Amino acid sequence: MTAEEFVKACHDEKKEALKDYFEADSESAVGKIIQKLIQSGVSRDDLYRLVDTVLNDTYYTILLGLDGAGSLGNTQVTYSIRDEEGNLLNECGEIEASAYEYFMEE
Numbered sequence: 001m002t003a004e005e006f007v008k009a010c011h012d013e014k015k016e017a018l019k020d021y022f023e024a025d026s027e028s029a030v031g032k033i034i035q036k037l038i039q040s041g042v043s044r045d046d047l048y049r050l051v052d053t054v055l056n057d058t059y060y061t062i063l064l065g066l067d068g069a070g071s072l073g074n075t076q077v078t079y080s081i082r083d084e085e086g087n088l089l090n091e092c093g094e095i096e097a098s099a100y101e102y103f104m105e106e
Contacts, residue, residue, distance in 0.1 A: 003094035067095035
């Protein structure tokens with residue numbers, strides 16, 4: 001897996017979570033809260049944009065933290081991500097570029 005494939009997998013996970021959250025019969029805690037808010041009159045579209053933006057910002061921050069391009073918990077270091085065979089997934093900066101493309105340019 002490359003750094004870009006890793007970021008894409010994170011992006012796919014975000015899209016699946018968002019889809020689940022907004023299904024009328026969602027069993028997730030977030031989905032249940034969203035349904036209650038919609039039933040109380042909050043715009044589904046506004047909620048969708050809010051949750052999508054929160055997830056984009058969160059994933060982007062975490063991915064940049066792993067890449068060493070940002071901090072996690074007020075600590076900025078570069079982490080090495082390896083697959084189960086020990087192959088290095090990311091050189092410093094590789095995740096950052098893909099993360100911006102997938103999470104900030106949407």
